[in-house]
Amino acid sequence: MASTFKPEQARVPPALQLPSPPITKFKIGLCQLSVTADKERNIVHARAAIEEAAEKGAKLVVLPEIWNSPYSNDSFPIYAEDIDAGPDASPSTAMLSEAARLLKITIVGGSIPERSGDKLYNTCCIFDTDGKLKAKHRKIHLFDIDIPGKITFKESQTLTAGETPTVVDTEVGRIGIGICYDIRFQELAMLYAARGAHLICYPGAFNMTTGPLHWELLQRARAVDNQLYVATCAPARDAGGGYVAWGHSTLIGPFGEVLATTEHDEAIIISEIDYSQIDLRRTNLPLEKQRRGDLYQLVDVQRSSSQ
Numbered sequence: 001m002a003s004t005f006k007p008e009q010a011r012v013p014p015a016l017q018l019p020s021p022p023i024t025k026f027k028i029g030l031c032q033l034s035v036t037a038d039k040e041r042n043i044v045h046a047r048a049a050i051e052e053a054a055e056k057g058a059k060l061v062v063l064p065e066i067w068n069s070p071y072s073n074d075s076f077p078i079y080a081e082d083i084d085a086g087p088d089a090s091p092s093t094a095m096l097s098e099a100a101r102l103l104k105i106t107i108v109g110g111s112i113p114e115r116s117g118d119k120l121y122n123t124c125c126i127f128d129t130d131g132k133l134k135a136k137h138r139k140i141h142l143f144d145i146d147i148p149g150k151i152t153f154k155e156s157q158t159l160t161a162g163e164t165p166t167v168v169d170t171e172v173g174r175i176g177i178g179i180c181y182d183i184r185f186q187e188l189a190m191l192y193a194a195r196g197a198h199l200i201c202y203p204g205a206f207n208m209t210t211g212p213l214h215w216e217l218l219q220r221a222r223a224v225d226n227q228l229y230v231a232t233c234a235p236a237r238d239a240g241g242g243y244v245a246w247g248h249s250t251l252i253g254p255f256g257e258v259l260a261t262t263e264h265d266e267a268i269i270i271s272e273i274d275y276s277q278i279d280l281r282r283t284n285l286p287l288e289k290q291r292r293g294d295l296y297q298l299v300d301v302q303r304s305s306s307q
């Protein structure tokens with residue numbers, strides 16, 4: 001079969017010059033929240049946590065994956081909101097927008113089940129300091145796994161996968177977004193690095209089987225391979241819930257170092273990000289210059305098809 005693939009067009013250029021965001025040193029707040037079956041309570045609770053993080057100096061606040069609903073295929077259709085239909089149809093994102101505007105902070109709003117037409121997505125909304133919705137990331141890689149006797153979960157029973165990687169320019173830098181299972185796919189993180197991201201945020205809800213072995217390992221791998229910051233935010237553990245989350249929200253630096261983390265209870269992590277560390281580590285280890293583009297290359301499908 002004839003191929004239309006043109007490697008010379010698809011080649012990813014060396015990592016972009018890092019853009020200069022308005023602030024390069026700031027506090028991030030990771031709100032590891034308890035989530036219940038009561039959506040209204042979840043919204044009020046998330047708002048209080050965002051306010052507390054902002055009070056403690058956070059300029060960027062990150063929420064967990066699926067923070068307004070239990071994490072289950074039965075719940076997704078019931079709790080889903082039509083984000084594009086405006087604040088009345090989406091009380092969860094209306095709250096995030098208002099909080100971002102009033103507190104003048106950037107919010108990476110974890111994720112909620114989104115209804116769009118007859119489809120459901122696992123969607124993260126990013127709000128700017130003026131409360132505007134800057135971007136929406138729909139989980140690209142659905143969590144379909146089967147580890148017999150341990151955990152079987154198939155998000156694809158109810159959810160549709162997103163089609164677009166998301167990189168967004170904010171007051172606190174260029175941020176790439178992934179949701180939970182997206183962290184397992186290193187190409188996505190490489191793509192974000194090539195597009196000049198300073199930070200990748202992964203709202204995520206790993207579980208008691210994969211969490212202990214993979215959660216921190218994957219975060220550190222994404223950070224050290226791409227020499228950027230990685231922030232994750234998980235729900236707090238409910239040992240009696242249907243899906244038991246691993247917790248352990250974390251901030252990783254561009255040298256692969258754990259800068260801040262927590263266990264599985266509710267917590268608000270406040271930690272400092274300093275983007276000068278990215279330049280420092282890229283000078284110490286000039287991986288980008290040493291990459292053997294003559295032997296292997298990453299393909300940015302979107303960029304190559306728009307050329």
Ligand SMILES: NC(=O)CC(=O)C(=O)O
Nearest residue numbers: 143180181205206207210
């Ligand atoms: N819940 C997820 O999307 C991912 C996860 O738990 C895993 O990859 O393990």
